[in-house]
Amino acid sequence: MMIATLFILLFLFLFMGVPVSISLGLSVLTSMVFFADFPLVMMGQKIAGNIAHFPLMAIPFFIIASAIMLHGGVTKRLINLATTLTGHMPGGLAIASILSCMFFATISGSSAATVVAIGSIMIPAMIQANYDKKFAVGVVATGGSIGILIPPSIAMIIYGFVTDTSVPKLFMAGILPGLFLGFSLMTVAFIIAKRRGFPLSKRATTKEKLISVKESFWAILIPVVILGGIYGLPRSFSIGSWEIEGGAIFTPTEAAIVSIFMALFISIYIYKDMKWSELPKILIDVGGSIGMLLFIVINAVMFGFMLGNEGVPHSIAAWIVSMNMSPLVFLLIVNIILFFAGDFMDATPIILVFIPILFPAAMLLGIDPIHFGIIVVVNMELGAITPPIGMNLFMASTISKMPLYEVMLAALPWTLVIAFVLMVITYVPWISTVLPNLYFG
Amino acid sequence: MNYKIKFILIDKSIVFFEDWLMVIFFSVASLLGVYQVILRYVFSMGNDWVEAYMITLVVYAALIAASVAVRRKVHVELDVVVKLFPLKTQWYIMLCSYSLCLLYVFALWIFGLMFVNQVILYDDVNILSDLPEWIHYLCVPIGMGLMSIRYAQELVILFKKGPMTTDKIRKI
Numbered sequence: 378m379m380i381a382t383l384f385i386l387l388f389l390f391l392f393m394g395v396p397v398s399i400s401l402g403l404s405v406l407t408s409m410v411f412f413a414d415f416p417l418v419m420m421g422q423k424i425a426g427n428i429a430h431f432p433l434m435a436i437p438f439f440i441i442a443s444a445i446m447l448h449g450g451v452t453k454r455l456i457n458l459a460t461t462l463t464g465h466m467p468g469g470l471a472i473a474s475i476l477s478c479m480f481f482a483t484i485s486g487s488s489a490a491t492v493v494a495i496g497s498i499m500i501p502a503m504i505q506a507n508y509d510k511k512f513a514v515g516v517v518a519t520g521g522s523i524g525i526l527i528p529p530s531i532a533m534i535i536y537g538f539v540t541d542t543s544v545p546k547l548f549m550a551g552i553l554p555g556l557f558l559g560f561s562l563m564t565v566a567f568i569i570a571k572r573r574g575f576p577l578s579k580r581a582t583t584k585e586k587l588i589s590v591k592e593s594f595w596a597i598l599i600p601v602v603i604l605g606g607i608y609g610l611p612r613s614f615s616i617g618s619w620e621i622e623g624g625a626i627f628t629p630t631e632a633a634i635v636s637i638f639m640a641l642f643i644s645i646y647i648y649k650d651m652k653w654s655e656l657p658k659i660l661i662d663v664g665g666s667i668g669m670l671l672f673i674v675i676n677a678v679m680f681g682f683m684l685g686n687e688g689v690p691h692s693i694a695a696w697i698v699s700m701n702m703s704p705l706v707f708l709l710i711v712n713i714i715l716f717f718a719g720d721f722m723d724a725t726p727i728i729l730v731f732i733p734i735l736f737p738a739a740m741l742l743g744i745d746p747i748h749f750g751i752i753v754v755v756n757m758e759l760g761a762i763t764p765p766i767g768m769n770l771f772m773a774s775t776i777s778k779m780p781l782y783e784v785m786l787a788a789l790p791w792t793l794v795i796a797f798v799l800m801v802i803t804y805v806p807w808i809s810t811v812l813p814n815l816y817f818g
Numbered sequence: 819m820n821y822k823i824k825f826i827l828i829d830k831s832i833v834f835f836e837d838w839l840m841v842i843f844f845s846v847a848s849l850l851g852v853y854q855v856i857l858r859y860v861f862s863m864g865n866d867w868v869e870a871y872m873i874t875l876v877v878y879a880a881l882i883a884a885s886v887a888v889r890r891k892v893h894v895e896l897d898v899v900v901k902l903f904p905l906k907t908q909w910y911i912m913l914c915s916y917s918l919c920l921l922y923v924f925a926l927w928i929f930g931l932m933f934v935n936q937v938i939l940y941d942d943v944n945i946l947s948d949l950p951e952w953i954h955y956l957c958v959p960i961g962m963g964l965m966s967i968r969y970a971q972e973l974v975i976l977f978k979k980g981p982m983t984t985d986k987i988r989k990i
Binding site: 390391392393394395396397398399402403406417418419420421422424425428429430431434437438441626627630631634635637638656657660661664665666667668669671672673721723764768 | 840847859873876880887890893898911918921926929930932934957
């Protein structure tokens with residue numbers, strides 16, 4: 378009765394236009410008032426306690442770092458590099474957009490941030506080069522979703538937090554699927570551009586290419602330091618009397634903090650595209666998004682706590698096992714559930730609400746937690762570009778000034794590419810597990 | 819000074835308070851974070867209090883930022899269903915929706931105050947930060963209080979403006 382009320386209220390509030398975070402929290406509070414024997418004053422503790430965890434601190438710091446990189450000219454130089462390398466090919470600017478999304482994904486953990494960072498430069502550039510506007514918007518809205526698959530990734534941090542899975546392992550597991558998705562999108566962009574005869578750009582000279590590589594050197598150094606710091610050297614070794622220890626140097630949270638200071642140093646002292654005086658404005662601008670995201674986390678953790686307290690995840694896991702379901706069928710069902718959930722909710726609440734329910738069943742069926750995590754993240758990418766709640770669609774609509782409905786149509790063909798990649802990743806676990814297994818053993 | 823000017827001045831003061839506290843908390847938390855990294859990896863030492871302070875500052879900043887998100891209307895919501903209704907019904911639904919939001923954050927404000935009061939009575943001190951425990955939880959009444967003010971403001975504005983579509987509400 379209580380669980381039914383919880384879900385009925387949740388959907389009622391969501392459909393009334395109550396923000397996702399408050400819908401989650403209010404449904405918990407109402408159910409508690411009527412059904413649970415839980416001191417309500419503890420809600421005061423839960424609000425602060427639910428996000429007071431060191432691993433979750435990586436989320437605001439990665440968001441701040443990517444905002445500084447966007448304002449400080451780091452993103453601009455990454456886009457220049459991608460355009461010089463691929464701009465001359467059929468659909469070159471679209472391919473450059475996807476490549477830029479992949480570059481930006483290595484310094485940002487959010488797909489919405491990637492759409493804004495790349496889209497605000499590449500959508501006007503593609504339109505100016507006489508590309509179809511719908512095609513341009515669709516490419517960026519979809520390409521941006523790579524932001525949560527290639528490390529670092531906010532979605533993976535939250536998944537790791539909920540399931541107690543190693544975040545560095547998840548980050549490493551996202552690399553190959555991220556490259557696979559990126560190259561699949563590029564291939565489709567190439568084929569469409571060739572068939573539709575989009576205009577070709579001039580091939581960059583070797584000198585131009587070298588200049589753009591030189592200019593983007595510092596921008597590329599940021600992901601090298603972030604990921605190099607998280608993974609460190611695979612094993613210890615010595616050069617003469619000098620002993621170099623292997624293993625991680627930073628935790629993901631520390632890497633996020635280091636990336637803020639690297640981004641500041643590079644933007645202010647090397648590229649000189651930003652001044653110290655602009656920092657408060659950047660923090661104020663990005664603060665709303667951080668507040669929104671962490672308030673969802675607070676309330677979704679409370680929702681998950683309620684489900685856990687009622688024993689829902691274990692009952693569902695036991696029921697799935699009693700059905701003698703094969704892991705392949707289970708994963709198909711997971712994909713269907715997450716696809717529909719992704720249509721109505723943002724990635725963060727989905728991971729926090731659905732994964733505690735599905736994860737125990739996946740473990741009982743012997744599915745690798747890292748592989749399961751990557752499947753979840755790719756589903757979140759699909760959710761980000763499918764209506765009615767697709768964060769990337771909202772962002773693409775805002776920056777392209779295209780009505781939301783048209784952006785949805787523009788992104789529709791590209792969802793098929795992600796759906797194809799999702800199926801491959803679901804049924805070929807090797808893609809997700811090979812790198813973490815090689816590195817961590 | 820008439821009421822309208824007084825309200826504008828109060829609003830500007832709250833905006834200033836929200837924005838600058840958020841900037842200070844995020845900045846100090848980042849500085850503490852980098853200090854810890856340098857201590858740990860350059861000097862092979864570390865202080866437990868740094869991590870505790872950093873987390874507390876981020877939680878404070880996040881709860882204030884949640885209020886900023888109300889002001890900037892960036893909280894994610896699902897409005898496709900609401901949009902299916904006629905204009906006046908949309909307005910009524912949005913009034914209900916904002917009232918529910920206000921009710922929730924106001925309830926959390928009360929629970930937050932009650933919890934802080936309880937913690938003060940127990941006189942606990944945090945082991946890691948060595949600060950009185952209530953300081954770690956004071957962010958809840960502060961953040962939820964600010965959010966309550968913001969939702970009350972939104973509700974009054976919506977009520978005064980009269981029936982309009984959800985798209986227009988978002989542009990106010």
